[in-house]
Amino acid sequence: MSIEEQYRTRAKELLAGGAVKMVIGYGKGTTGERRRPIFITSPDEVERLVLDEACITNLSGYLVSEGLLSDEKRVAVFLRPEGVRAVNILAAESQLDSDQLVIFGFDVVGNEIKALKGIHVEEFADVIESLKESAPGVAKELLLEKIESMSPQERFSYWQGEFAKCIKCYACRQACPMCYCRRCIVDSNQPQWVNTSSHSLGNFEWNIVRAFHLSGRCVECGNCDRACPVNIPLRLINHRMAEEVLGTFDHFAGTSKTQEPVLASFKKDDSETFIL
Amino acid sequence: MAKIGVFICHCGENIGAKVDCTRLAAAMGEHPGVAVSVEYKYFCSDPGQESVKRAIRDNNLTGVVVAACSPRMHEATFRKACAEAGLNPYLCEIANIREQCSWVHTDKDMATEKAMDITRSMVEKVKRNNKLQPIEVPVTRRALVIGGGIAGIQAALDIANAGQDVVLVEREPSLGGHMAQLSETFPTLDCSQCIMTPRMVEAAQHPKIRLLTYAEIESVDGYIGNFKVRVRMKSRYVDLDRCTGCGDCITKCPAKKISSEFDCSLGKRTAIYTPFAQSVPNIPVIDKANCIYFKNGKCKICAKTCQCDAINFEMQDEFIELEIGAIVVATGFQVQNNTMYGEYGYGKYPDVINGLQFERLASASGPTAGKILRPSDGKEPENVVFIQCAGSRDPSKGVRYCSKICCMYTAKHAMLYAHKVHDGKTNIFYMDIRAAGKGYDEFSRRAIEDDEASYVRGRVSKVWQENGKLMVRGVDTLLGRPVEIAADMVVLATAMISQPDAKEFAKTIGIGYDEYGFYNEAHLKLRPVESSTAGVFLAGACQSPKDIPDSVAQASATASKVLALFSKEKLEREPVVATNNEATCAGCWGCVLACPYNAIEQKDILDRSGKIIKRVASVNPGLCQGCGTCVTFCRSNSLDLAGFTEKQIFAEVMGL
Ligand SMILES: Cc1cc2nc3c(=O)[nH]c(=O)nc-3n(C[C@H](O)[C@H](O)[C@H](O)COP(=O)(O)OP(=O)(O)OC[C@H]3O[C@@H](n4cnc5c(N)ncnc54)[C@H](O)[C@@H]3O)c2cc1C
Numbered sequence: 028m029s030i031e032e033q034y035r036t037r038a039k040e041l042l043a044g045g046a047v048k049m050v051i052g053y054g055k056g057t058t059g060e061r062r063r064p065i066f067i068t069s070p071d072e073v074e075r076l077v078l079d080e081a082c083i084t085n086l087s088g089y090l091v092s093e094g095l096l097s098d099e100k101r102v103a104v105f106l107r108p109e110g111v112r113a114v115n116i117l118a119a120e121s122q123l124d125s126d127q128l129v130i131f132g133f134d135v136v137g138n139e140i141k142a143l144k145g146i147h148v149e150e151f152a153d154v155i156e157s158l159k160e161s162a163p164g165v166a167k168e169l170l171l172e173k174i175e176s177m178s179p180q181e182r183f184s185y186w187q188g189e190f191a192k193c194i195k196c197y198a199c200r201q202a203c204p205m206c207y208c209r210r211c212i213v214d215s216n217q218p219q220w221v222n223t224s225s226h227s228l229g230n231f232e233w234n235i236v237r238a239f240h241l242s243g244r245c246v247e248c249g250n251c252d253r254a255c256p257v258n259i260p261l262r263l264i265n266h267r268m269a270e271e272v273l274g275t276f277d278h279f280a281g282t283s284k285t286q287e288p289v290l291a292s293f294k295k296d297d298s299e300t301f302i303l
Numbered sequence: 304m305a306k307i308g309v310f311i312c313h314c315g316e317n318i319g320a321k322v323d324c325t326r327l328a329a330a331m332g333e334h335p336g337v338a339v340s341v342e343y344k345y346f347c348s349d350p351g352q353e354s355v356k357r358a359i360r361d362n363n364l365t366g367v368v369v370a371a372c373s374p375r376m377h378e379a380t381f382r383k384a385c386a387e388a389g390l391n392p393y394l395c396e397i398a399n400i401r402e403q404c405s406w407v408h409t410d411k412d413m414a415t416e417k418a419m420d421i422t423r424s425m426v427e428k429v430k431r432n433n434k435l436q437p438i439e440v441p442v443t444r445r446a447l448v449i450g451g452g453i454a455g456i457q458a459a460l461d462i463a464n465a466g467q468d469v470v471l472v473e474r475e476p477s478l479g480g481h482m483a484q485l486s487e488t489f490p491t492l493d494c495s496q497c498i499m500t501p502r503m504v505e506a507a508q509h510p511k512i513r514l515l516t517y518a519e520i521e522s523v524d525g526y527i528g529n530f531k532v533r534v535r536m537k538s539r540y541v542d543l544d545r546c547t548g549c550g551d552c553i554t555k556c557p558a559k560k561i562s563s564e565f566d567c568s569l570g571k572r573t574a575i576y577t578p579f580a581q582s583v584p585n586i587p588v589i590d591k592a593n594c595i596y597f598k599n600g601k602c603k604i605c606a607k608t609c610q611c612d613a614i615n616f617e618m619q620d621e622f623i624e625l626e627i628g629a630i631v632v633a634t635g636f637q638v639q640n641n642t643m644y645g646e647y648g649y650g651k652y653p654d655v656i657n658g659l660q661f662e663r664l665a666s667a668s669g670p671t672a673g674k675i676l677r678p679s680d681g682k683e684p685e686n687v688v689f690i691q692c693a694g695s696r697d698p699s700k701g702v703r704y705c706s707k708i709c710c711m712y713t714a715k716h717a718m719l720y721a722h723k724v725h726d727g728k729t730n731i732f733y734m735d736i737r738a739a740g741k742g743y744d745e746f747s748r749r750a751i752e753d754d755e756a757s758y759v760r761g762r763v764s765k766v767w768q769e770n771g772k773l774m775v776r777g778v779d780t781l782l783g784r785p786v787e788i789a790a791d792m793v794v795l796a797t798a799m800i801s802q803p804d805a806k807e808f809a810k811t812i813g814i815g816y817d818e819y820g821f822y823n824e825a826h827l828k829l830r831p832v833e834s835s836t837a838g839v840f841l842a843g844a845c846q847s848p849k850d851i852p853d854s855v856a857q858a859s860a861t862a863s864k865v866l867a868l869f870s871k872e873k874l875e876r877e878p879v880v881a882t883n884n885e886a887t888c889a890g891c892w893g894c895v896l897a898c899p900y901n902a903i904e905q906k907d908i909l910d911r912s913g914k915i916i917k918r919v920a921s922v923n924p925g926l927c928q929g930c931g932t933c934v935t936f937c938r939s940n941s942l943d944l945a946g947f948t949e950k951q952i953f954a955e956v957m958g959l
């Protein structure tokens with residue numbers, strides 16, 4: 028039986044038995060190679076579930092939709108390892124209770140779909156640990172290498188060019204599971220720290236603020252990057268920050284549901300003498 | 304409508320020489336919302352302050368900017384003046400045009416431009432300042448003194464003698480610290496024990512002092528006037544209330560070969576022991592690691608000997624919670640381990656000892672009953688070499704700083720040796736003789752002139768053993784030639800360094816420290832006994848190397864600070880505290896973790912039926928110290944700091 032079929036069967040059982048009230052998974056998209064999130068509440072609908080190499084969106088963000096988990100009922104969700112990491116962070120930041128989730132774990136390796144064992148976040152600890160181990164060595168994409176070989180001035184003008192395209196649609200923010208604040212800093216206008224108009228200062232402010240807010244939290248799922256209508260390579264910024272946080276603080280985002288936020292915690296043996 | 308007064312201070316030449324104050328005053332006078340803009344030579348002077356007050360009253364000012372020195376210097380001065388003129392003190396701000404402008408620039412025109420920017424920026428801020436009311440917090444009138452050396456004892460006695468409660472916590476089994484180990488003390492050569500013991504007894508018997516020995520601080524929470532301290536009473540295995548201090552158990556204990564910490568491993572002690580004969584309290588402890596019963600499950604001879612049934616092998620550590628208003632940290636120092644100087648042979652040759660070991664040899668209560676006998680064979684040394692700065696002023700192997708006391712104690716050692724071994728010969732290798740202090744230079748001259756100590760200026764390069772002698776090779780830099788001395792004993796004037804756990808402990812109580820682990824004062828010159836944490840004071844050698852007179856003086860100074868704090872029933876706190884916007888808070892709890900003062904709690908927002916709608920962060924204004932850490936952390940910008948609100952800061956930035 029294919030993994031897709033196995034997961035359909037399991038989803039059917041869970042829904043029929045009332046173990047979960049909803050399954051969040053992937054369904055057919057507008058074109059052949061696109062998949063869109065679907066929200067299934069009845070066992071009759073499980074045939075709509077699709078699982079193939081096009082299922083790349085990180086679905087964890089839907090879990091924090093207002094009211095979804097407040098009735099304490101359980102929800103099943105299709106997650107790749109990045110998605111599990113995202114759930115860990117959301118749990119660590121008190122946005123959800125991961126015990127309410129039933130995970131359908133999978134990964135896309137090349138064109139193959141691989142099932143990941145486990146239904147609770149804790150069971151994916153080894154998978155995440157091995158991601159952390161291999162993180163520093165992952166082959167860098169060409170564009171990143173190109174940017175890193177630039178002089179600071181060249182790099183600045185590269186990003187200036189990229190950010191100039193930003194239209195402040197905030198699709199990146201809406202797509203990101205970590206951007207769950209009810210009021211984002213850009214929506215705060217007393218005072219208006221981040222300029223909302225799409226000129227270069229405002230665009231820089233926005234993208235840099237977001238990079239900071241995601242540092243130590245971004246799981247590199249790529250949702251923002253794919254959402255951006257003007258194709259700013261947002262993944263590169265977040266990847267750079269993740270590298271920095273891993274190198275400096277040995278922090279890999281989303282290793283467990285009790286992980287402390289890297290920018291709000293400190294260890295007593297941190298070398299800085301200014302820390303009391 | 305804003306009516307801001309701008310007061311530009313020349314600070315004599317300090318600002319006036321580099322900033323054109325007349326131009327600055329004129330420019331600020333033009334700025335929207337400024338009603339008065341004047342300059343003056345010294346606004347902090349009495350007439351200066353009077354003129355500010357008059358201007359406030361005459362013009363009904365709604366805010367004041369004093370362009371002058373740093374707010375640390377005079378913010379309090381000018382805020383008080385404003386209050387006296389009827390203006391809420393938090394409507395007064397300082398524009399720092401001295402440290403941040405005139406002192407660091409040379410070009411007058413450019414400095415003047417910058418001063419305009421700085422001042423304008425503060426004017427824009429003040430326009431958005433709110434009237435704030437100070438927060439009142441109660442004061443618990445009970446002081447905690449940590450460390451029972453001479454500094455801690457002095458502080459405890461001074462506070463207690465003024466009628467306030469003190470808890471004195473010492474981690475060793477007895478009070479005393481290093482002073483109890485010394486033989487005689489410079490510059491008067493009085494016997495250390497004789498002046499120390501009465502103080503120890505007085506502290507232990509004082510009705511206002513609660514003495515906790517063999518106790519350690521577990522945690523410190525809270526803030527000035529309202530600390531909550533948890534103390535661990537380490538189990539002594541001897542009941543403090545039952546034991547009469549007869550010492551029978553000590554005599555009978557069969558584990559007798561344990562190296563004595565108090566005698567710096569020159570003497571031995573038993574497993575049940577008091578560190579020294581005059582220990583206060585005179586109640587022994589069992590050293591679990593060396594006790595035969597704890598090791599083998601058999602012995603209990605002490606328990607059988609004890610007439611009072613005071614020994615209890617089942618005893619557990621106990622915890623005491625204390626409510627404390629002020630803390631004096633007097634945790635002292637340690638001497639550096641000299642094994643890093645392989646060439647001096649410390650640790651290799653038994654007759655190469657450090658200064659503290661020499662104190663024990665010279666002490667009447669020491670392992671040799673005050674006779675100077677060398678450790679290897681118990682013979683009286685005929686020739687002793689002292690090496691000063693063995694660790695101090697040596698950035699490569701030791702520490703960069705001067706330990707301040709070694710010149711003096713080495714002179715003292717030479718004298719003690721001369722007094723005890725009449726035909727002994729003394730050579731002292733030194734770099735400089737630093738003898739600044741009352742009677743100190745006279746004291747070191749006495750060592751040279753009356754007691755014939757021979758000072759050789761230069762460093763020792765090597766010490767080795769040859770034919771039963773310690774050969775010391777060095778240079779006499781004044782004569783410019785090498786010297787070699789055959790000695791019977793070598794004494795190293797070891798550096799004073801911070802306690803091994805000083806940094807860790809600083810984090811427990813929340814105070815700052817320098818690169819060496821000595822505790823930082825709030826201001827080296829003007830606030831030398833206060834730490835940067837309100838309500839925590841520093842006494843003795845934990846702050847920097849010190850001799851006894853300085854430690855005692857500093858201890859008394861902390862007592863006066865504590866008593867000033869306890870003179871009020873309530874404490875006024877700056878109302879600079881954070882507040883949270885519950886509507887926008889995302890409940891991520893990052894701020895709860897980030898707050899170094901544990902001032903943020905989780906709060907449930909309930910609907911009418913009592914169901915939780917949402918969880919948000921909530922700042923306890925009593926605990927918040929206004930550091931702003933949470934504000935910078937919060938991603939949703941929900942936290943704001945009174946006196947430094949986002950609106951104010953934004954206006955300040957835009958005013959530049
Ligand atoms: C060899 C030598 C000779 C000296 N000779 C002289 C002299 O002749 N004249 C002179 O004026 N000075 C002399 N001094 C200096 C003198 O010893 C010090 O100035 C003095 O001891 C400093 O006192 P203190 O209370 O600050 O520290 P300490 O004496 O070190 O006392 C600190 C106390 O705090 C306790 N403690 C530490 N940490 C904790 C904790 N976390 N919790 C609870 N308790 C804790 C320690 O156990 C200790 O009892 C000499 C020093 C040396 C090394």
Ligand code: SF4
Nearest residue numbers: 203245248249250251
């Ligand atoms: S920033 Fe982008 S890549 Fe990172 S977690 Fe958010 S959506 Fe995913």
Ligand code: SF4
Nearest residue numbers: 193194196197199255
């Ligand atoms: S999705 Fe792209 S265009 Fe839209 S706000 Fe984000 S970076 Fe700008």
Ligand code: SF4
Nearest residue numbers: 888889891892894937
């Ligand atoms: S950091 Fe901000 S959003 Fe998070 S709990 Fe604190 S106030 Fe709320």
Ligand code: SF4
Nearest residue numbers: 898927928930931933
């Ligand atoms: S300002 Fe914020 S972080 Fe600082 S003490 Fe107050 S609540 Fe804590």
